[in-house]
Amino acid sequence: MAEMVLSGDEAVAQAALDAGLSGGFAYPGTPSTEIMEYLQEHLGDKRAGAGDADGSAETGSVLEVRTAPRVAQWCANEKTAYESALGVSFAGKRAMVSMKHVGLNVAMDPFTNSALVRIHGGLVVVVADDPGMHSSQDEQDSRLLADFARVPCFEPSDQQEAYDMTRLAFDYSEEHEVPVLVRLTTRLAHARALVTMAPARDVPARGKCTDPYSWILMPEMARRRWLALLDKQPIFRADAEAASRLVLGSKELGVITCGLARAYYKENEDEWARAHGGERPSHLHIGRYPVGAEKIRALVAHVKRVLVIEEGYPYIERDLRGIFGTPVPVAGKMTGEIPLAGELSADSVRLALGLQAREGSAVAGIEVPGRPPQFCQGCPHADSITALKKALEGEAEFFTASDIGCYTLSALPPWNAVESCVDMGASVGMARGAASVGQKHAIGVIGDSTFYHSGMTNLIDAVRYRTPMTLLILDNGTTGMTGAQPTISGTSQLPKLLEGLGVEKEHIRVLEAHKRALDTNVAAIREEIAYDGVSVIVMVRECIEWLKKARKS
């Protein structure tokens, strides 16, 4: 059996390749980015199976249209990525779409509706949650969204399970004709451990789906499909139940874990046993959803009290408590033994188990200031933001709405240049909305990748109503924050695109995002924010990180 050291992300990607993946699609987002990076790098590897490969990153131009037996492609956003994966499934081949947790919000429409169609080629949806918000704007829990869509959810507890469960998810998806969501969390996605791989397999193409109406969600057919999905729920539940692992031990305490919580619990288990006469707590580990009830009942019948440890929301815990109370006391996130916010750790789980906090070395006698992330040396965004700040000097009224990307760092000192950051594309819509009710000098600040992702449609609204606003597109040709992946369209295409969306040609300004052009840039920004209509300023210069990466390769 082949063994490799893999991160959770890499284990998922390797499993997909070994399972005979035909199409992988994604938009970059921490902590999921490395899944696609790994796919692109290893698509053509021998052990991955037969077929030519098309790693788009390697073809030189992302605009090149290619077809191949196997593809792994960055897409404009998570929704387009998801829909490409759906097409692969319809065509009878195996597909995977990967994203970060908030990406699933963007792909929510295809996700929930794809639960109703007759999935043909296996479709696996990998969503990497970011509890603790290491690099995200919220810590939503994708298990609840799988529940919402009524699709099965697999939650690995280590890298080996990330591999095994992803492979299983393809088979399960085909067997039950439903998408399967694989949920990762940051520490699993980004931690590495040894993984044993099963032999790679080829998947014979089955041809496209020929079951009439099974992919046509018009009300009449959708009602039938919905009933079919509801009919599958008891099977999903029974299979999840069978996969969960119950070990009855001490009657004092029953512990329920899922995902990475298992690791944090196991880290402390020995010590709990030493403190309780050598007996270990009774333990139920749940790796799949929807959660079955039988083993939970068996656990609760055996113990005096229960502790539920989950990474994310108190999801199992909420189910467990219901509204009529429990036969034994239940501790967890809802009662505060486990913190409701942030990620779990061996330390927080230790306290919840009633063990003494471990002492570390004395903290320093001087204050250790935080070191927040900041613009790289020579970053073009710094020059763009300097120009924007200067152009707004002396303006009594303005609103600078920003977006998701490296440039959001301009919200921090010493810049303090932007006033909002909510979701992908929101800068354009928020500037437009504010301007439409009279906010003077409403300015959106967005990166090129984010603009293609979700900014364009907002700009169409602005053009339609001739809303007086200015949009700064910081075009560095890359998705920088996630490690410089290529954007979906090129710099040379952007002015044409803006014109096509209806922005007046004389109010599309393309400037060089550089110190040496500061005066020109300030003057241009001033002119455009004074314009009583839609204007777009494209600030162009390559990302420093991208340049470094390009030089290396």
Added chain:
Amino acid sequence: MTCDIILCGVGGQGGLSVSVVIARAAMASGFLVKQSEIHGMSQRGGQVLANLRISDKEIFSPTIPKGKADIIFAFEPLEALRYLSWLSVERGTVVAATTPIRNIPSYPDIESVLAEIRKLPRARLIDADSLAKQAGNVRSANLVLVGAAADLLPVPPEAIEKEIVALFSRKGEAVVQANLKAFEYGRSIQHG
């Protein structure tokens, strides 16, 4: 046997790759290994942190519990102080580079930072930049630090050297030699 190692520094220092060197050497020596790091936003000039756990039995948590770290490798001195509550009181050693990266306005007086590190029962302050320069590549400072703690690692130095060669061979012989030398310079430091 377990050896829990924290590696910390500032985004862009490129320091965390030495975690891979130690991890591979440990695996080649028959140990189990778990490595954890955070990517994304913090990479941009912010504080960066990696956890490396080496053991001869199954490792559970990907991150090191408080008070359990055997070694803190700090590629920047202030960063060492940030993680002291993870350092084992009984056996933990801080191995820190002395050159500050002052990319924040409130960076404390460097002498008081170094004094705090010296106060610890087991601390090794290393002028890694100078030694790396002498070795021929300033970017190999992190391997000077690894060398300076080679006696604390559960793997033989030869195993680490082998992984240095493997990791840097793509970059040419000069880089390989500079990194090997940096590791050796670190090893040759006498600790009082």
